[in-house]
Amino acid sequence: MALLEVRGLGKRFGGVQAVKDVSFRVERGTVKAVIGPNGAGKTTLFDLLSGFRAPDTGTVRFKETRIEGRPPHQIAALGLSRTFQNIKLFGHMTALENVMVGRHVRSRSGFVAGMLDLPATRREERDIEAAALEVMDFLGVARLARAPAGSLSYGQQRAVELARALAAEPELLLLDEPAAGLNMRETADLARVIGRIRGRGVTVLIVEHDMSLVMGISDEVVVLCFGEKIADADPRSVQQDPDVVRVYLGE
Amino acid sequence: MRGSRHLQVGLFAAAVVAAQLVAQASGKGFFLTQLTMTAYYTLVVLGLSLLMGYAGQISLGQAGFFAIGGYTSAALTTLDLSGQRGQAWVAALARARLLLARPDLYGGEVLSVQPWAAFGLAVLLGAVVAVSLGVPVLRLKGHYLAMATLAFGTIVSSVVVGTQRLGAADGISGVPPFELGAGIRIGGGGAHRLQSYYLAWGLVALAMLLLLNLIHSRAGRALGAIHGAEDAARAMGVDTARLKLQTFVLAAVMATVAGSLLTHYNGGIGPSEASVMKSVRYVAIVAVGGMGSLWGTLSASAVLNFLSLRGYFGSYDDAVFGGILVLVMLFAPAGILQADLRGILRQLAPRRGAPGGEG
Numbered sequence: 248m249a250l251l252e253v254r255g256l257g258k259r260f261g262g263v264q265a266v267k268d269v270s271f272r273v274e275r276g277t278v279k280a281v282i283g284p285n286g287a288g289k290t291t292l293f294d295l296l297s298g299f300r301a302p303d304t305g306t307v308r309f310k311e312t313r314i315e316g317r318p319p320h321q322i323a324a325l326g327l328s329r330t331f332q333n334i335k336l337f338g339h340m341t342a343l344e345n346v347m348v349g350r351h352v353r354s355r356s357g358f359v360a361g362m363l364d365l366p367a368t369r370r371e372e373r374d375i376e377a378a379a380l381e382v383m384d385f386l387g388v389a390r391l392a393r394a395p396a397g398s399l400s401y402g403q404q405r406a407v408e409l410a411r412a413l414a415a416e417p418e419l420l421l422l423d424e425p426a427a428g429l430n431m432r433e434t435a436d437l438a439r440v441i442g443r444i445r446g447r448g449v450t451v452l453i454v455e456h457d458m459s460l461v462m463g464i465s466d467e468v469v470v471l472c473f474g475e476k477i478a479d480a481d482p483r484s485v486q487q488d489p490d491v492v493r494v495y496l497g498e
Numbered sequence: 499m500r501g502s503r504h505l506q507v508g509l510f511a512a513a514v515v516a517a518q519l520v521a522q523a524s525g526k527g528f529f530l531t532q533l534t535m536t537a538y539y540t541l542v543v544l545g546l547s548l549l550m551g552y553a554g555q556i557s558l559g560q561a562g563f564f565a566i567g568g569y570t571s572a573a574l575t576t577l578d579l580s581g582q583r584g585q586a587w588v589a590a591l592a593r594a595r596l597l598l599a600r601p602d603l604y605g606g607e608v609l610s611v612q613p614w615a616a617f618g619l620a621v622l623l624g625a626v627v628a629v630s631l632g633v634p635v636l637r638l639k640g641h642y643l644a645m646a647t648l649a650f651g652t653i654v655s656s657v658v659v660g661t662q663r664l665g666a667a668d669g670i671s672g673v674p675p676f677e678l679g680a681g682i683r684i685g686g687g688g689a690h691r692l693q694s695y696y697l698a699w700g701l702v703a704l705a706m707l708l709l710l711n712l713i714h715s716r717a718g719r720a721l722g723a724i725h726g727a728e729d730a731a732r733a734m735g736v737d738t739a740r741l742k743l744q745t746f747v748l749a750a751v752m753a754t755v756a757g758s759l760l761t762h763y764n765g766g767i768g769p770s771e772a773s774v775m776k777s778v779r780y781v782a783i784v785a786v787g788g789m790g791s792l793w794g795t796l797s798a799s800a801v802l803n804f805l806s807l808r809g810y811f812g813s814y815d816d817a818v819f820g821g822i823l824v825l826v827m828l829f830a831p832a833g834i835l836q837a838d839l840r841g842i843l844r845q846l847a848p849r850r851g852a853p854g855g856e857g
Contacts, residue, residue: 297733323735331733337726340719348723352735354716358744361715362708364500368715375716415734 248311250275250419250450251296256305256315258291265291267474268305273419278441278451280461283471284494289454290332292471293423296452297329298322309419324352328417332424332454334404338397342388342407345396346379349414353378382414383407385447386440402433413444420444422453426460438464458495462486470494503710506793507703514699518692530695532807537698538760540799543783544705544792545752550781551790552713552721553745555636558777559647562654563624563750565772567757569658570620572670572767574611583609600674613676617758624754625747632746636739648774655772669768676762685763694763701759702796705752709792721745725790775816779806782823788833798834 249272258266266288273279281289294300296307298319307315314322328349337345354375356368383389388406391399396407405425412420422441426434434457441464445451455461461468462482470478470491478488485491521529542560549555579597582588588609591597596615602608635646658664665671675685684694712718723731724738732738761767770776783802787794802822805811811818826834 299729299732318737319729319732320735320737323733329733331730335727335730335733337723337730339726340722344719344722348719348731348734348736351716351720356716358712358717358741358748361717362712364711364715369500372715411730411734 249273250310251452252306252308253296254306254308256292256295256307257303258288258295258300259303264474266295266302266471269471269474269476270305271469271476271479273450273452274466275418275450276445276448277466278445278453278464280465280468281452281454281471282456282458282461282468285456286473287471288474289471290423291474293329293421293454296322297327297421323415326416326418327421328412328415328419329421330405330408330412330423330425332427334401334408336396336399336404336408336411338395340396341392342394342396342399342403342410343376343379343383343392345407346383346410346414347375349382349411350375350378352415379410379414382410385443386410386413401428402430405429405433405437409440413449417449419450419452422451422455424454424456426455426457434460500714503707503714507707507710510706510796511703514696514703518695527691529808530691532804534691534695534698534763535760535807536800536803537695537702538756538763539780539803540702540796541705541756542753543780543787543795543799544702544709545749546780547784547787547789547792547795548709548713548721549745549749550784551788552718552725553742554725555742555746556640556644556781557647557746557749558644558774558781559631559649559651559654560749560753560780561772561774561776562651563628563753564757564776565654565658565767566624566627567620567754567759568761568767568771569664569670569757570623571613571616571758572673572761573664574616574619575613575674575762576608576670576672577610578608580607580609598674610674613674613762617676617755620758621751621754624750628747628750629743632743632750636742636746648777651772651774651777655769655774658772659769665768667769669766671766673761673765673767675765676759684759685765698759698763701755706792706796713792717741717744775819778823779816779819782819782826785823785826785831786834791833794833 251273254270256266256269257264269292281292283289291300295302295315298314298317298321301316305315306313309325309327312325314325337348354371356371360368380389380392383392386406386409388403388410391403391407396404399407409425426437429437438460441451441453453461465482467480468482468485469476470485472494477490477494478485517533518530521527521533542564546557546560549557579588596612597609598612599607599609631650635643638646659667675683675690677683682693682697683690684697713721720731720736720741723734723736724741728738757771783799784795786802787796787798806815
């Protein structure tokens with residue numbers, strides 16, 4: 248059984264069919280990419296998978312549980328974590344605190360326990376911090392721990408956001424255009440990092456514009472065009488698919 | 499982090515002691531009365547500061563919760579059940595030690611509800627109202643949330659003024675002191691002024707410690723996350739609706755507790771405590787202190803409430819707080835302590851001969 252199975256997914260905004268009858272599967276332990284020209288419906292697809300929007304039609308099964316239409320926090324708790332195309336960090340908090348929020352689904356101390364600062368709460372707090380630092384170290388941003396997130400460079404913010412998503416120890420990581428705004432060297436670093444994340448046993452679904460990044464790291468590629476799936480295969484076959492070539496190169 | 503938190507609260511406790519010693523030494527011992535009242539109003543604004551600064555939600559209904567606390571305590575502890583002594587339910591309440599018999603002014607006996615029981619009921623009522631108001635209302639944002647809580651405050655205010663059992667325009671007086679045991683009580687005139695002062699500020703110190711713990715905890719980080727980027731908080735598994743509701747209920751309960759205890763201290767409560775202008779005043783104090791700055795809120799509350807209670811603002815009291823709110827929003831939206839003084843002066847300075855200007 249696939250880790251994620253999407254069937255007949257559809258979403259309409261007024262007169263625009265943003266996503267139309269899209270089906271695909273993401274196998275455990277793989278890296279899958281969703282590509283397509285601007286307006287192909289990639290970000291809408293991500294919003295449907297992570298609970299930020301409810302689909303009009305279709306189903307999403309994650310670990311064999313139906314998740315379509317569920318609120319984001321419940322989907323996150325099941326083990327699905329995401330980043331955002333336009334980085335959404337908590338600017339007034341430090342980088343470490345940002346990553347510690349990523350541990351939210353892996354910890355449990357509640358409102359009242361937090362007020363009382365119980366021994367169990369303190370212990371958990373130490374664990375949260377240690378786990379957050381470990382992830383930051385893994386991504387090479389541990390030295391930024393005490394810096395306010397808002398003061399970091401663009402590339403550093405991308406890395407901290409990735410650390411935050413990874414701190415949740417997700418089974419499926421959704422990356423929404425992680426290379427947007429990165430230079431070529433940073434993009435190459437990112438490709439290596441995604442390889443190492445996969446090495447941790449995390450399945451990755453990535454929406455990306457940058458074809459070179461996607462072709463190098465993905466096991467499978469889904470191509471969307473005007474909300475419809477036009478290809479779903481390994482990178483080599485997709486690159487040679489006449490429909491894809493037509494969409495990307497405009498003949 | 500934790501050490502500095504305890505140190506801060508320790509310094510605050512020292513300031514409370516110092517204020518008392520200075521007041522006594524300078525022959526202004528009667529100041530302690532207004533300072534004690536200030537402490538209870540400070541509880542209200544601390545809860546509101548958390549709600550506004552951390553959960554990012556505004557409430558113009560805090561006076562409503564204060565009134566729920568004050569009026570519940572006042573009504574129950576001044577209720578006279580001595581005529582119903584024979585009734586089974588009165589006997590049952592008496593057996594459960596929920597009733598208190600005390601002499602009235604004319605030598606008779608009044609049988610009313612124990613302050614403890616009334617307090618418990620008041621807090622429960624405040625929490626229940628907060629949950630039932632919060633669930634629908636916290637879906638709203640910004641102006642709409644402000645208007646919905648304002649409407650709640652208006653309802654409480656008009657119920658209070660329009661209900662004879664609650665004393666209508668006169669309010670309720672003759673509320674007994676709150677006996678805490680071992681001769682310690684809240685209220686009851688000059689002899690208990692000192693202990694009431696320390697009880698009230700001790701409660702503020704405790705509240706401060708609990709709130710500081712909270713904002714440095716998992717839940718507090720999640721609150722900060724909601725404020726920083728709500729979508730990202732949700733994507734990280736934060737149940738934003740639940741957390742906002744918890745904060746709203748906490749702020750409401752703090753206001754209810756303050757209302758109940760201050761009513762015992764004052765020996766009564768009047769409808770002005772429920773007025774919407776009181777809610778505006780609480781928001782103004784939080785704004786002065788800086789939203790999300792608990793120490794800033796505490797300082798602003800201590801100064802402004804004390805000045806107001808001492809009557810320094812005269813009959814312009816409400817106008818002063820309204821004016822303060824406008825000025826803070828215009829010139830120092832992050833609070834007085836974070837004010838950009840040079841920026842303000844630049845804004846106020848007359849603009850001279852800007853090139854390309856009219857005329």
